[in-house]
Amino acid sequence: MQESKFITVRDLTVRFESRERTVNAIDNVSISLNRNDRIAVVGESGAGKTTLARCLVGLTRPTSGSILFNGKDIHRGRHSDRKLFRKSVQVIFQDPYDAMNPKQNILDYLSMPLRFLVGNMGRQELRNKCAELLDSVGLQEDLLNKYPHQLSGGQKQRVAIGRALASDPEFLIADEPTSMLDASAAAGILNLLKRLADDREMGYAIVTHNMGVASYTADKILVMYSGKIVEQRGTDALISSPMHPYSSVLLQHAPRSIGVMFESGTAKSNRTGSEPAEVDPWSLSGCRYRKLCDRAISVCEQAFPPLLDTGKEGRVACYNPLKYGQK
Ligand SMILES: Nc1ncnc2c1ncn2[C@@H]1O[C@H](COP(=O)(O)OP(=O)(O)OP(=O)(O)O)[C@@H](O)[C@H]1O
Ligand SMILES: [Mg+2]
Numbered sequence: 436m437q438e439s440k441f442i443t444v445r446d447l448t449v450r451f452e453s454r455e456r457t458v459n460a461i462d463n464v465s466i467s468l469n470r471n472d473r474i475a476v477v478g479e480s481g482a483g484k485t486t487l488a489r490c491l492v493g494l495t496r497p498t499s500g501s502i503l504f505n506g507k508d509i510h511r512g513r514h515s516d517r518k519l520f521r522k523s524v525q526v527i528f529q530d531p532y533d534a535m536n537p538k539q540n541i542l543d544y545l546s547m548p549l550r551f552l553v554g555n556m557g558r559q560e561l562r563n564k565c566a567e568l569l570d571s572v573g574l575q576e577d578l579l580n581k582y583p584h585q586l587s588g589g590q591k592q593r594v595a596i597g598r599a600l601a602s603d604p605e606f607l608i609a610d611e612p613t614s615m616l617d618a619s620a621a622a623g624i625l626n627l628l629k630r631l632a633d634d635r636e637m638g639y640a641i642v643t644h645n646m647g648v649a650s651y652t653a654d655k656i657l658v659m660y661s662g663k664i665v666e667q668r669g670t671d672a673l674i675s676s677p678m679h680p681y682s683s684v685l686l687q688h689a690p691r692s693i694g695v696m697f698e699s700g701t702a703k704s705n706r707t708g709s710e711p712a713e714v715d716p717w718s719l720s721g722c723r724y725r726k727l728c729d730r731a732i733s734v735c736e737q738a739f740p741p742l743l744d745t746g747k748e749g750r751v752a753c754y755n756p757l758k759y760g761q762k
Contacts, residue, residue, distance in 0.1 A: 440467040440468065440469060440503075441467075441468055441469050441470040441472075441504070441505065441605070441606065441638070442467070442468040442491065442502065442503065442504055442524070442606070443466075443467050443468075443502070443503040443506075444464060444465055444466045444467070444468075444490070444491070444500070444501075444502050444503075445465055445500050445501045445502075445503065446463055446464075446465055446499065446500040446501075447461050447463070447464045447465070447487075447490060447497050447499075447500035447501070447502065448461055448462055448463050448464075448497060448498045448499045448500055449461040449483075449486050449490060449495060449497055449498050450498040456715075456717065456718075457717075458662070458717050459662045459717070460483045460486040460662050461483050461486050461487055461490065461497075461662050462483075462661075462662035462663050462739075463500070463663075464487065464500075464662075464663065464664055465500075465742075466657065466664065466667070468491075468606070468638070468640065469638065470605055470606065470638050471632075471636060471637075471638045472606075472638045472639075472640070472654065472655060473629075473632060473638060473639055473652060473653050473654045473655070474638075474639070474640040474641070474653055474654070474655050474656070474657060475640070475641045475642075475643055475648070475649030475650075475652060475653035475655075475656050475657070475670075476488070476640060476641070476642045476643070476656075476657045476659060477643055477644065477645075477646055477649045477656055477657070477658050477659065477685060478644065478658060478659035478660055478685075479644055479660075479685075480644065481661070482659040482660055482661060482662070483659055483661070483662040483663075484610070484611075484642045484643075484644075484659055485610055485611075485642065487642075487659070488526065488608050488610045488640070488642050489526075490502060491524065491526075491608055491640070492524055492525070492526040492608055493509050493510065493517075493520065493521070494526070496510060504516070504519075504520040504523070504524065507520075521602075522552070522602040522603075522604065523602075523604055523605045523606060524604060524605070524606045524607075524608065525599035525600075525602060525604040525606075525607050525608070526599070526607070526608040526609070526610065527592070527595045527596055527599050527607065527608075527609050527610070527612055528595075528610050528611075528612075529610055529611040529612065529614055529615055530615055531591040531592050531594065531595035532583055532591055534595065535583040535591070535594075535595075536583075537582065537583055537584060538582075539582070539583075540579065540580055540581060540582050541565075541569075541578050541579050541580070541581055541582075541583075541586075541594055542562065542565055542579040542580065544583075544594065544598060545565040545568050545569070545579075545594070545597060545598050545601065546561050546565060547598075548598060548601040548602060549561060549564050549565070549601050552601060552602055562579065564601075565579055566579065568597040568598065568600055568601060569593075569594070569597055571597060571600060571631070572593040572594070572596050572597040572600070572627060572631075573593060573623075573627060574590060574593055574594065574597070578590065578594070587620065588615055588616045588617075588620060589616055589617075589620030589621075589623055589624060592612060592613075592616065592620075592624050593624070593627065596612075596624075596627065596628070596631070600631070600635075603635075604637060605636075605637060605638065606637065606638045606639065606640070607628070607631075607637060607638075607639045607640075608639070608640045608642070609628060609639060609640070609641045609642065610642040611642055611643060611644070612624055612625075612628070612641065613625060613643075613648065614643070614644070614645075625641075625648065625651060625652050628641070628652065629652060639652075641653060645689070646685045646686055646688070646689035647689045649670070650670055650674050650689070653670050654669065654670055655667070655668070655669055655670060656668060656669075656670050656673050658673075658679060658681065658682045658685065660681050660716070660723065660724050661716035661717060661723040661724075662717075663723070663739065663742075663752060664742055664750070664752065665679045665681055665682070665724065665742075665751070665752045665753065666678060666679040666681075666682045666749070666750070666751045666752070666753075667742070667749060667750045667751075668745070668747075668748075668749035668750075668751075669748060669749065672747065672749060673686075673749070674686065676757070677757060678745060678749070678751040678753065678756040678757050678758075679751050679752070679753050679756060679757070680724070680728050680729065680730045680753065680755075680756075680757065681724050681727075681728070683757060720736065720737075721735050721736040721737050721738055721739060722735040722736075722738075722739055722740055722753075722754070723739065730753075730755045730756075730757070731755070732754060732755050734754045735754055735755070739752070740752045740753050740754050
């Protein structure tokens with residue numbers, strides 16, 4: 436019998452329909468995550484990263500396909516299995532302030548999941564637990580009496596991570612956790628996530644448009660382009676020798692060191708300056724990257740390339756990939 440992975444995404448499609456256009460924000464994606472994986476999902480704005488993250492925690496329902504947690508569908512089956520999933524896989528978003536009630540102090544904000552998970556607790560016990568959560572994200576207990584607007588961006592993101600830790604999760608999904616922070620706060624958050632993963636044997640998936648952030652935090656990188664995974668490789672292999680032309684462009688635009696990672700030159704866009712006017716990739720038949728690709732060949736017009744094994748524990752979706760050592 437095949438061993439069930441921690442999280443398995445099977446043929447996932449999420450379609451958004453509006454009067455103007457129909458978008459498969461996620462288009463037939465299949466991936467597996469192990470419990471201790473440290474993954475980065477990288478791609479430019481609109482690639483489908485947030486939609487994928489929301490699906491992975493059950494916040495967005497797939498149009499088709501399924502997400503299995505320890506082999507069980509996260510939207511079906513027994514209540515106890517779904518409850519375990521909700522405890523085990525937590526998420527934090529780009530702007531922690533969005534999730535906070537400005538009228539609620541940090542003690543109340545952190546107490547909510549604890550009350551739900553642990554049930555009735557005395558006031559002092561609850562306060563001690565909240566202080567422990569703050570301590571685990573490098574913050575002092577005196578923050579408990581403060582309100583969100585009294586905290587810096589980095590402190591708010593740390594509080595959000597602390598709250599996600601209340602259920603002692605096995606896996607954390609972080610959607611652009613540093614993109615609203617200055618360089619030093621951002622570096623602090625990334626180092627915190629790495630330390631928590633070490634100390635708690637917790638896996639994570641970081642969603643980012645920044646290849647520098649991805650390579651700093653992840654063992655494996657998934658590169659997304661217009662709802663598709665176009666490359667999935669070990670970080671070192673992908674950084675030293677990208678196979679998909681789009682990954683190569685992202686890397687050319689990536690900052691080289693953590694010091695400059697959050698400043699100019701992030702991979703917000705794959706535009707290289709000399710391309711034709713904006714192309715809506717969803718309107719293209721065949722490979723959606725082909726109009727921007729300097730390696731496109733005639734077959735790229737016919738169908739989106741399948742994501743195939745590279746033979747070295749990786750997958751790439753390209754009819755004319757870069758070969759090892761080619762840039
Ligand atoms: N609720 C929605 N309704 C309609 N379209 C949506 C919705 N959410 C996302 N989309 C569309 O789906 C596509 C993918 O969006 P998504 O937010 O997942 O991208 P992203 O990679 O996270 O981008 P960013 O880097 O800007 O956060 C985009 O074209 C977006 O406009
Ligand atoms: Mg997003």
